[in-house]
């Protein structure tokens with residue numbers, strides 16, 4: 001089989017993001033998220049330099065990304081940019097609490 005799929009390329013980008021701790025996985029739900037508090041510019045810069053090194057120095061990646069590091073860095077920034085700030089499953093649980101609280105407030109305010 002020839003070229004990897006887009007999914008495979010994205011897996012590489014996710015792997016780099018995880019390795020440099022720009023993205024994390026929720027230990028409970030195993031969901032990807034981008035922890036804004038810790039995902040600082042330094043980690044981001046490291047992620048991009050890892051991506052560039054991979055494409056420049058590692059043949060399977062170089063071939064896959066046509067020796068064009070931009071293809072991988074673009075995918076990397078897209079992947080990071082589209083990751084939620086928190087685990088979506090944890091967030092939905094928190095949102096549930098927030099809704100309950102809001103309803104409770106409205107009830108007591110209307111009394």
Ligand SMILES: [Zn+2]
Nearest residue numbers: 026029087090
């Ligand atoms: Zn979670």
